[in-house]
Amino acid sequence: DIQMTQSPSTLSASVGDRVTITCRASQSINSWLAWYQQKPGKAPNLLIYKATSLKSGVPSRFGGSGSGTDFTLTISSLQPDDFATYYCQQYNSYSLYTFGQGTKVEIK
Amino acid sequence: EVQVVESGGALVQPGGSLKLSCAASGFTFSNFWMTWVRQAPGKGLEWVANIKKDGSEKFYVDSVKGRFTISRDNAKNSLYLQMNSLRVEDTAVYYCARDDPGYGDTPDVWGKGTTVTVSS
Numbered sequence: 488d489i490q491m492t493q494s495p496s497t498l499s500a501s502v503g504d505r506v507t508i509t510c511r512a513s514q515s516i517n518s519w520l521a522w523y524q525q526k527p528g529k530a531p532n533l534l535i536y537k538a539t540s541l542k543s544g545v546p547s548r549f550g551g552s553g554s555g556t557d558f559t560l561t562i563s564s565l566q567p568d569d570f571a572t573y574y575c576q577q578y579n580s581y582s583l584y585t586f587g588q589g590t591k592v593e594i595k
Numbered sequence: 596e597v598q599v600v601e602s603g604g605a606l607v608q609p610g611g612s613l614k615l616s617c618a619a620s621g622f623t624f625s626n627f628w629m630t631w632v633r634q635a636p637g638k639g640l641e642w643v644a645n646i647k648k649d650g651s652e653k654f655y656v657d658s659v660k661g662r663f664t665i666s667r668d669n670a671k672n673s674l675y676l677q678m679n680s681l682r683v684e685d686t687a688v689y690y691c692a693r694d695d696p697g698y699g700d701t702p703d704v705w706g707k708g709t710t711v712t713v714s715s
Contacts, residue, residue: 488657521701523640530690530705531632531640536698574640578701583654584630584642 489513489577493587499595506562508573508590515555516579522551522560523574525589531574535560562592570594597621597704599674599691604709611681615709617674617691622704625649625669628694630702631676633687633711641687644676645694659685681713 490513500506510520518538523531533542535551538558548563562569575587603615617629630645644655644665653665664677674691688710692702 519699521699525640530707531702532705533698533701533703536701540699542698542703576640576642576701578699583656584645584701586632586640586642589639 488583489516489579489585491575491577491585491587493573493575493590495590496588497591497593499593500565501595502565502567504565504595506565506569506592508560508575508592510553510558510560510575510587512556512558512577512579516577518554519577519579520551520553520558521576521578522549523576524569524571525574526571534573565592597693599693599704599706601689601691601706601709604689604711606712606714607681608715609681609683609713611713612677612679613681613711615676615678615689615691615711617676617706619672619674619693622693624667624672627696628700629665629667629674630692630694631665631674632690632692632702632705633685634690634708635684635687638687643689646674678711681711683713685711686713687711 492511520538522535525531550561572591631643646665662680666675688708690708691706693704695703
């Protein structure tokens, strides 16, 4: 099974900061990676798919990069609405998906 | 409006059974793979199972194989998760989600979740 490792687990940042979250796969997943944002008590919200594609309606301050085993989610200028937990998810293994353990973005 | 709505969550004793349902509306249900994802209290997301458009293929995370069964009724626009031999560690919010080929087959439309508590 493919394992996904996110870092850091928690990140403290201020409004306006550039924020980077990394996700590493235990084997190559090509570009079959998604990023989700989740707020407390709510369902996850898809931000990025196929590693670099921004879902329609998601602010352009969110960006994804990487391929193979190493991936990054970048928030170019953190906004108050962005304080949340972020998850990567691989969907390379045929219909066997795996999430990373999550990164909580907190107010510094 | 495109939406999925879960139901059926409850408090159940260890070893018991429960069947979750997910009602889909606003889209052609039979055109999409569907997925169940769960989240234990204070923990991260865990993919549980998914099912092909016509129900002919089903996949499960190892921890539920042999205990959970995913199914669908395209005539009723409904997805199900039959959960048997429940364990304390199955306690979680269970989300139903639509796998969207427009987004590389990753889950896009999610319900609000239904809570399953396994406890004596």
